[in-house]
Amino acid sequence: MENLNMDEFERAGNAIISPGFARDPYPFYAALRRNDPVHWSDKWNCWILTRYDDVRECLSDFKNFSNRGRITGLFDTYFSAEELTQLTPLIAHYSGGLINVDPPDHTRMRKILHSVFRPSTIKKLEDRIVSYVSELLDEKQAGDCLRVVEELAFPLPVKVIAEVFGVPPEDTGLFTKWSTGIVEFMQQAQPSLGVCLRSQTKLLEMREYIKVAVADRRVNPKDDVLTLMVEAEEDGNRLTEEEILSTSVTILIGGHETTTRLMATTILELERHPEQRAQLVENPDGMMVAVEEFLRFCGPFHRDQRVCKEDVVLRGKRIKKGQTVLLMLAAANRDPEAFEDAENFELSRKLNKHLAFGYGAHICLGSHLARLEMAIVIRTLLERAPQYRLAEKDVEWDYGFLRGPKEVVITFDP
Numbered sequence: 001m002e003n004l005n006m007d008e009f010e011r012a013g014n015a016i017i018s019p020g021f022a023r024d025p026y027p028f029y030a031a032l033r034r035n036d037p038v039h040w041s042d043k044w045n046c047w048i049l050t051r052y053d054d055v056r057e058c059l060s061d062f063k064n065f066s067n068r069g070r071i072t073g074l075f076d077t078y079f080s081a082e083e084l085t086q087l088t089p090l091i092a093h094y095s096g097g098l099i100n101v102d103p104p105d106h107t108r109m110r111k112i113l114h115s116v117f118r119p120s121t122i123k124k125l126e127d128r129i130v131s132y133v134s135e136l137l138d139e140k141q142a143g144d145c146l147r148v149v150e151e152l153a154f155p156l157p158v159k160v161i162a163e164v165f166g167v168p169p170e171d172t173g174l175f176t177k178w179s180t181g182i183v184e185f186m187q188q189a190q191p192s193l194g195v196c197l198r199s200q201t202k203l204l205e206m207r208e209y210i211k212v213a214v215a216d217r218r219v220n221p222k223d224d225v226l227t228l229m230v231e232a233e234e235d236g237n238r239l240t241e242e243e244i245l246s247t248s249v250t251i252l253i254g255g256h257e258t259t260t261r262l263m264a265t266t267i268l269e270l271e272r273h274p275e276q277r278a279q280l281v282e283n284p285d286g287m288m289v290a291v292e293e294f295l296r297f298c299g300p301f302h303r304d305q306r307v308c309k310e311d312v313v314l315r316g317k318r319i320k321k322g323q324t325v326l327l328m329l330a331a332a333n334r335d336p337e338a339f340e341d342a343e344n345f346e347l348s349r350k351l352n353k354h355l356a357f358g359y360g361a362h363i364c365l366g367s368h369l370a371r372l373e374m375a376i377v378i379r380t381l382l383e384r385a386p387q388y389r390l391a392e393k394d395v396e397w398d399y400g401f402l403r404g405p406k407e408v409v410i411t412f413d414p
């Protein structure tokens, strides 16, 4: 695989949507990193970057690599003018809001949200997250099966982000349904019109719900992120309604789709690396260091995107203005030039400068929350079932901009 030539890779481009690729994309990443780190893909009509230094450089360089168009930038190449008209609301939504704009607009919005997601504020959620995890696991007895995604990794982050955001518990079901529907088009390499329209319908439903909640917070302020966005003022400016809607969707989806996949992949990898797991059981104080390795090795965000604003030459290749660049975060996180024994899962790894949360201006806003949730979940699971085993060996994977197992079933062994 290391010597895979790039024509073969292009033919194997089909493999990106195959279950085999989703199960283990890392050999492809290694081949690309080694043979053609700045790879033009005819099939995907974009550049694919796999080396750590290049990916980090692009993430830091918002002057040349823009977040505008990161989600829908390739739509022009997939759809006709008439089809694009049908997708106007989806495209309009992804043209604004925190993650879809560059500084200085981005800086203004980010300043407003910073206070809610900083470590000291997030730390206050600790007791509540501990009790949620206990609730989810309390029923389990020795020998029981735990469906990790369904019973733990999915419901927990949903509950937490819904609470932070201000969604009442009875409505969280709606959010999970919308968020799964919205993510559907982003999870596909080249989504069809039908899939995009389905995602658009869910997106519009979610936006309508948030619009009503925004109107409510204007007259009934609460202690939640939505109220903060409604009331926040920076240098005399407020967030526009459109900025609030788009950013709310990012927080609600970003707050759980990612964390769910990281939890499930980590629980699977700890089962595959019993000696590493045993060390963590012995030394739970090493948890926060281990979380960084969970992020590097199991990070769910495989494919970030930027649109090139001016022609840029990288490793001798000319990336032209308007072209899309895929930044393969998970490939960068296994780059041997950046990490010693990069393919090893090493829970005591020091100086772990992974890119799982991105880098630069858009670095993940929820990183402290995600770290806290991960630490609590893995600590609690290892306290209650330190010897857990896989109850079903075959694991099916979902692969798109996020990668994670569809389900992991374990036997709860103390």
Ligand code: HEM
Binding pocket: 067, 098, 099, 100, 110, 117, 161, 250, 251, 254, 255, 256, 258, 259, 262, 299, 300, 301, 304, 305, 355, 356, 357, 358, 359, 361, 362, 363, 364, 365, 366, 367, 369, 370
């Ligand atoms: C394991 C969990 C998570 C991972 C791997 C992850 C990953 C990322 C990455 C890679 C980015 C940068 C995207 C870019 O540069 O284009 C990002 C941005 C973002 N994430 Fe996360 N995320 C996680 C959890 C969360 C949580 C819990 C929240 C909840 C608040 C969240 C909210 C956001 C937001 C709002 C942004 C946009 C920040 C900006 O544009 O300034 N994420 N995340």
